[in-house]
Amino acid sequence: MILKFDYDGLWKLLIDKKMKKKDLTVKLGISPTTISKMVKGEPVSLTVLGKIATELESDIGEIVCLDNED
Structure with missing residues (x-):
């Protein structure tokens, strides 16, 4: 079984905060490969998820969850 992760919460938070994925790479020093x-x-x-959650003033559970569609 391969674990897949769902980052839809993160993408929604970015929209709400009028941010782009590139903004995360610049502000937090996250590589484009990570995105x-x-x-x-x-x-x-x-560590990366913690940095993102802190920047977006959210909880890790709001930005990522397991994708159980198999």
Whole structure:
């Protein structure tokens, strides 16, 4: 079983805050490769998720969840 992650909460938060994915890479020093992984539903480190959650004033659970569609 391969775990897939759903970052739809993150994309919605970015829209609400009028931010783009590139804004995260610049503000937080996250690589474009990390953003690409998130777009593909791949795992990223908890450190990255923590930085994003802090920047967006949210909780990690609001930005990512497991995608259980199999």
